[in-house]
Amino acid sequence: MKVKMRGCLIAYLGLSLSLTGCWNSRELNELAIVSGIGIDQGTKPGEYKVTFQVVNPSATATSQGANNGASAITIYTSNDHTVFGALRKTSKQASRQLFFAHTQLLVLGESIAKGGISGVLDIFERSHELRLNTAVLISRDTSAASILKVFTPQESIPSIGLSKKIQNTSNVWGENQRVDVFELINKMTGEGGFTVSGLRMIGNVEAGKKKSNLEQSEAETIITMGGQAVFKKGKLETWIDGPEARGTDWILNKIIETNVDIDAGEQKKAVAVNVLLSRTEVKVELREGFPVFHVNVSEEGNINETKSSVDLSKNEEIIKLEEAMEKLTKAEIEQAFQAAQQTGVDYLNFGNELKRTHPNAWRTVENEWDQIFAKGTLDLKVEAYIRGTGMRLAPFMSPEK
Structure with a gap:
């Protein structure tokens, strides 16, 4: 009996040694959680300017961040000919690898929308890192980067606040509708045109990206819903x-x-x-x-x-x-x-x-x-x-x- 048990134990140990863990696993404290992505025309022809709104965990988990003045978010911006290239190039600025499992919002700049958004969306359907249920909005009369830099009342993470805002107004007012990446791709492959809800900035971006924007009863800079963008063949035609x-x-x-x-x-x-x-x-x-x-x-x-x-x-x-x-x-x-x-x-x-x-x-x-x-x-x-x-x-x- 003892011999059998010893044999089973040896077999078990041998089997456990042959097993491998997740080769690409990453610890949470090694990741930069991206809450929002903004895509604009780059400074050079054919380039994208990609903005990432990253959560600062130490400032959101407790009230410590408010006491020491830490911002709940950090903004990183990179330029590249592809969205994925800009994503990876951000490693030159960030000490942690970008992580997209909790991304709430994708803002497409009006400039990029006028030129066509089909190329921008390819990575979302192709890459396992990005989410298809991320809400999509179009910035109006301003850049996507400017939208993501503004602190919003009620929500410490602006992208979460904007994602809730489109859902809220869709539920009770009806002039805007929430569209996610998956729905947008389906609309682009259908017949005719389609609409995507827009965002407008009221106020100044420089004032909005300071925490003092929230330290008053009426914020100096706010982000509001701004109509619907009308698309034809993937390009922004007009607004309603x-x-x-x-x-x-x-x-x-x-x-x-x-x-x-x-x-x-x-x-x-x-x-x-x-x-x-x-x-x-x-x-x-x-x-x-x-x-x-x-x-x-x-x-x-x-x-x-x-x-x-x-x-x-x-x-x-x-x-x-x-x-x-x-x-x-x-x-x-x-x-x-x-x-x-x-x-x-x-x-x-x-x-x-x-x-x-x-x-x-x-x-x-x-x-x-x-x-x-x-x-x-x-x-x-x-x-x-x-x-x-x-x-x-x-x-x-x-x-x-």
């Missing part, structure tokens, strides 16, 4: 804002929640309706060689505020408000549709819908789709329903009976 942006998301069935201020009789923008549910169905057909876009929207919401004297206990008044809600939604969708036709870019996904449902018809128009799309007609129907009126029926200034 306000009703055009929200109307676009209505057509694309991307509205989660939003608010509409509707008229109540002669009183303009007097009632605030919180849209809680929105569904859009799209069908495309060709009639005598020209497209007809059938868009049906159904929406539901609650009245959250009113400045009007309308008595919400009366069903006929609710019906009038629903009609006003339908009118406003129609106006924004029509405005978005007209903007797309004037641009000559089908970023409303109509071409993909025609290709999916009528592939034979699509083949007859795909080579001239942008021109044909611009001559199409919109068949729009909107149905609105007001679920509730809140805790009160009678107008605030009128005595309740």
Whole structure:
């Protein structure tokens, strides 16, 4: 028995000696955790200027960083003809190897977007180091590097704050939508154009990159959402804002929640309706060689505020408000549709819908789709329903009976 046990022990030891560990394993204290990446045009033709926002663990783990004045982030910037080359070249500045498992944000500069972003995204799909679920935003009227340098209120890591900001406004306002790298690559391989949400800087970058930007009740420099960038064949064509942006998301069935201020009789923008549910169905057909876009929207919401004297206990008044809600939604969708036709870019996904449902018809128009799309007609129907009126029926200034 002892001989058998001794033999098993020897075999076990021999087996353990033959096993190897992870040959490329790295300790956490040897890594620089990248929270955000920014890509701009380089200083030389054909070069990228790549900015990395790196987390400073000692300043974020405890309150020690705040006491000793340490910044929660460090910025590294490198220029190279490839993104990967710039990544590796950063080793000349950083004492730790860049680590991308927790990267929250990719900001593409307006300059690089105008020249085309297809080459920039190749590394994200090809490399195992980079994440496909990283949120993508376009810097507007400023560089991606400037965006990443600004300290943001509420979040110690700016990239995390910006990633949460796009998700938050997407959930409750509807003029912007979160797009990650994987979705963006799929959009680029589809038919027609597409949109990506933008970022704007209000204030001065020099003031924004100082911690003192956060040491006051109102930050001197802030980053805000800045419309949607319209792309055609991977290149930035134009920007859409306000009703055009929200109307676009209505057509694309991307509205989660939003608010509409509707008229109540002669009183303009007097009632605030919180849209809680929105569904859009799209069908495309060709009639005598020209497209007809059938868009049906159904929406539901609650009245959250009113400045009007309308008595919400009366069903006929609710019906009038629903009609006003339908009118406003129609106006924004029509405005978005007209903007797309004037641009000559089908970023409303109509071409993909025609290709999916009528592939034979699509083949007859795909080579001239942008021109044909611009001559199409919109068949729009909107149905609105007001679920509730809140805790009160009678107008605030009128005595309740």
